[in-house]
Amino acid sequence: MTPRQPDPAPGAEPERGLVVAVLPQGREAEELAELRELARTAGVEPVGDLVQHRSRPDPRSYVGKGKLADLKQAFANAAADVLIVDDELQPSQQRLLENELQARVVDRTQLILDIFAQHAVSAEGKLQVELAQLEYNLPRMRGMWKHLERLGGGVGTRGPGETQLETDRRLARRRVSILKRRLIELSRQRDTRRKSRRRSQTPTVALAGYTNVGKSTLLNALTDAEVSVENRLFETLDPTTRSFEHDGRRYLLTDTVGFIRRLPHQLVEGFAATLEETLVSDLVLHVADASVSEERLHEMIDAVDSVLAEIGADELPIELVLNKIDTVGSLTRRRLENRYPGALQISAVTGEGLDALRVRIAQRFAGRFELVELLVPYEEGGRLAELYALGPPIELREDRPDGVFIRARLPEHELRRFAPFLVAEARRNGATSALR
Ligand SMILES: Nc1nc2c(ncn2[C@@H]2O[C@H](COP(=O)(O)OP(=O)(O)OP(=O)(O)O)[C@@H](O)[C@H]2O)c(=O)[nH]1
Numbered sequence: 396m397t398p399r400q401p402d403p404a405p406g407a408e409p410e411r412g413l414v415v416a417v418l419p420q421g422r423e424a425e426e427l428a429e430l431r432e433l434a435r436t437a438g439v440e441p442v443g444d445l446v447q448h449r450s451r452p453d454p455r456s457y458v459g460k461g462k463l464a465d466l467k468q469a470f471a472n473a474a475a476d477v478l479i480v481d482d483e484l485q486p487s488q489q490r491l492l493e494n495e496l497q498a499r500v501v502d503r504t505q506l507i508l509d510i511f512a513q514h515a516v517s518a519e520g521k522l523q524v525e526l527a528q529l530e531y532n533l534p535r536m537r538g539m540w541k542h543l544e545r546l547g548g549g550v551g552t553r554g555p556g557e558t559q560l561e562t563d564r565r566l567a568r569r570r571v572s573i574l575k576r577r578l579i580e581l582s583r584q585r586d587t588r589r590k591s592r593r594r595s596q597t598p599t600v601a602l603a604g605y606t607n608v609g610k611s612t613l614l615n616a617l618t619d620a621e622v623s624v625e626n627r628l629f630e631t632l633d634p635t636t637r638s639f640e641h642d643g644r645r646y647l648l649t650d651t652v653g654f655i656r657r658l659p660h661q662l663v664e665g666f667a668a669t670l671e672e673t674l675v676s677d678l679v680l681h682v683a684d685a686s687v688s689e690e691r692l693h694e695m696i697d698a699v700d701s702v703l704a705e706i707g708a709d710e711l712p713i714e715l716v717l718n719k720i721d722t723v724g725s726l727t728r729r730r731l732e733n734r735y736p737g738a739l740q741i742s743a744v745t746g747e748g749l750d751a752l753r754v755r756i757a758q759r760f761a762g763r764f765e766l767v768e769l770l771v772p773y774e775e776g777g778r779l780a781e782l783y784a785l786g787p788p789i790e791l792r793e794d795r796p797d798g799v800f801i802r803a804r805l806p807e808h809e810l811r812r813f814a815p816f817l818v819a820e821a822r823r824n825g826a827t828s829a830l831r
């Protein structure tokens with residue numbers, strides 16, 4: 396696991412980190428801002444930075460050979476303890492940099508994995524992080540035993556270090572398969588819970604979006620949830636589902652883990668089960684942060700779209716919601732309106748636009764249910780039980796001389812089953828569904 400100690404005790408000096416990025420020209424301001432934010436969230440104070448403009452990192456030393464001297468100088472000048480690198484390093488690049496600087500080098504993936512490790516709360520979240528960490532560490536284990544390898548020496552013999560390395564690798568691989576099995580088991584249990592939710596026909600909405608855009612704040616604002624909200628990255632890792640009512644109908648709303656550009660693949664894999672929560676929803680609210688620059692906003696929206704595509708959620712109906720609209724003026728609002736026509740502008744903090752959002756969600760589902768009036772004769776009591784088992788919102792029930800009169804919203808595909816009892820098709824709910 397990672398050697399760094401996160402979240403220093405109050406009063407203790409946080410570690411000092413120099414951040415370094417290899418980038419094409421013109422992108423550094425925002426790229427570095429995000430990397431600094433990641434460092435801070437992980438408990439490292441960014442005390443300096445260095446950017447090299449290149450089309451791609453140097454395969455040996457990440458920054459170019461010539462730039463290495465500048466890097467050492469900057470590291471010393473900033474009195475840094477640790478180097479934070481914007482990309483995932485090859486194990487050999489990491490070793491070379493560590494040797495050059497005589498200090499620890501943490502790459503972007505490790506940084507994100509660390510943050511996830513600090514924030515994992517549920518047993519499942521912890522397993523997912525452990526799995527991702529093991530998958531990150533497996534190809535990097537060789538370095539850990541270097542000092543022992545030297546003891547073995549000799550041509551054709553394996554040093555004790557190598558043996559130990561093999562043992563460790565085997566143990567790690569075994570642990571990986573145990574973790575995978577457990578996660579599959581947990582995912583199955585989740586599946587069962589989900590199925591029972593499906594049976595109840597309650598429409599499910601997932602909140603997806605870049606990290607720190609306000610998904611949890613929105614969940615809290617729309618439901619009575621008390622999910623933790625923090626101005627830092629990856630506050631939420633575990634999906635939380637709560638319900639809210641609008642116009643007599645119940646909806647389920649699920650908060651999910653935030654995305655980030657270049658999400659480490661170990662995490663996409665490890666968190667697949669959690670991300671599945673998004674996949675099985677009926678509607679995805681893609682929450683974006685309107686308080687950042689338009690370029691950054693666009694980039695974040697793109698990053699989320701590509702993760703959604705990666706997990707196969709891009710075929711679901713998606714509704715873009717621009718949050719934190721309280722932080723921008725009328726000019727920006729109009730510009731955003733032009734750029735993202737139809738996207739609701741809301742503030743989870745002030746409550747602005749939340750009524751419109753509830754209406755929008757309801758409209759999305761309107762066509763899936765139909766308001767009907769049924770008269771079920773008393774001798775057909777079994778059918779009445781079936782009806783109740785569907786759990787539809789029942790607006791009226793009256794015992795009449797010739798049977799039980801029911802006014803309810805039925806899922807469209809169940810209508811035929813109850814057709815014989817239809818009294819009259821009640822007024823349709825207006826809006827046609829965008830879901831079909
Ligand atoms: N001004 C303003 N701030 C907001 C709004 N919504 C959320 N925030 C702030 O944005 C920060 C992040 O909010 P969260 O709800 O934790 O964001 P999240 O998307 O759940 O973040 P992760 O769980 O880390 O992915 C907090 O400091 C919130 O107070 C909003 O509408 N307006």
Ligand SMILES: [Mg+2]
Nearest residue numbers: 610611630631
């Ligand atoms: Mg959150």
